[in-house]
Amino acid sequence: MPTVSTNDIETYYERRGERPPVVFVHGAVVDHSQWDPQLTALSDEYTTVGYDVRGHGRTGGSRRGRYSVDLFADDLDALLDALEIDRAVLCGLSTGGCIAQVYAARHPDRVAGLVLADTFAPEILSVGERIQRSLLLRATVPPVRLVGYERVEKAMVWLQEKISGEGVSGDYEQIERIRETGPKMATDEFAKVIGAVAGFHHTELRFPAISAPTLVLYGEHEAPFMRRQARHLATEIGGATLRAVPGGGHASNLDNPEFVTDAVRELLAEVYPAETTEVAETSGA
Numbered sequence: 001m002p003t004v005s006t007n008d009i010e011t012y013y014e015r016r017g018e019r020p021p022v023v024f025v026h027g028a029v030v031d032h033s034q035w036d037p038q039l040t041a042l043s044d045e046y047t048t049v050g051y052d053v054r055g056h057g058r059t060g061g062s063r064r065g066r067y068s069v070d071l072f073a074d075d076l077d078a079l080l081d082a083l084e085i086d087r088a089v090l091c092g093l094s095t096g097g098c099i100a101q102v103y104a105a106r107h108p109d110r111v112a113g114l115v116l117a118d119t120f121a122p123e124i125l126s127v128g129e130r131i132q133r134s135l136l137l138r139a140t141v142p143p144v145r146l147v148g149y150e151r152v153e154k155a156m157v158w159l160q161e162k163i164s165g166e167g168v169s170g171d172y173e174q175i176e177r178i179r180e181t182g183p184k185m186a187t188d189e190f191a192k193v194i195g196a197v198a199g200f201h202h203t204e205l206r207f208p209a210i211s212a213p214t215l216v217l218y219g220e221h222e223a224p225f226m227r228r229q230a231r232h233l234a235t236e237i238g239g240a241t242l243r244a245v246p247g248g249g250h251a252s253n254l255d256n257p258e259f260v261t262d263a264v265r266e267l268l269a270e271v272y273p274a275e276t277t278e279v280a281e282t283s284g285a
Contacts, residue, residue, distance in 0.1 A: 001058060006078035012058035013051035013079065016043035020112075020272045021088040022264075023049045025076065025096030027118075027251070028193050029149060030175060031057030031182045034093065037257035038264060046268060049088075051079060053099070055189040057182050067196040069095075069203055073102040080110065089113035089212075089271055091264060093253060095197050098122075101233070105209040113271040114210065114237075115264055117217040118250050120229035121236065122203045129225040137198040141191045149190050150179065168223050174254045207236040214240040215267045219248030219255060226250070241267075 003010040014032060022042060024035035032039075032050030039048045052059035054075050055067060064071070076099060080088065089112050092100030097119025104111040124130045144152045185193075214237045218230035234242035245252035245259055253260040 004082035006075045009062050015049050017047040019046045021047045021085050023088045025092040025099050027094030030178050038261050041261045055193045061189040067192040069098045069200050072099045076103050087112045091115040093117040105205050108211045111212045114212045114214040122201050124201050134198045210237050216242045219252035220244050221249045
């Protein structure tokens, strides 16, 4: 099982290919396999790296009493150091997008390009968003301790569909399949991860520091506050491109993998033009 030491934990990762690097950061309460469609599709042209964020998957938990997005970004920095990746394109989805944007703002020299999918900035833009991002998230922890996060999340998915409309959660069965194949998350780790996401609005982040070409993606059927956040991110990050994923919900890369893969590939062609030309010549295109 490939792992590297990152701060006080051993981080599990999967690395494929031998060309310029693309690093994928998954959302909360899943693992690196959330990005499998893109990890697989792009590995012939690029070096793709997926890893399990602290508290998740085969990385597992730690003795720290609480987590934060800042800590997750520090872990990402240590991972890139350990894998000897000086500069990479980062792709983050949901909580992974929070981690990626923090990292890109604090280490702009190490980020060649940035993809932010189905995610949000620290700033809370409405009262309704505050309720969903902070209060409702924290309220999941006590029932999770009683019945487990799978049952609680199913109830949350049902509630989101009632509030924001059908399709907001996308193909939720795919998320369930990811959970079935990976290690089960400990309840205490769930609580620490949820605390990190719910407290993201306390994070200091300077968007002008992000200098890499940036693509912001959001599912067509995302919740209204998430669509507002996508527009906000695209406005705050200079020169960012904003695209809606047709038919997508909150895990748009799984709901419409071909569209997302093609969109990421377009950014990679912009960031790594010489490499893209070499691949095309080798394939006879």
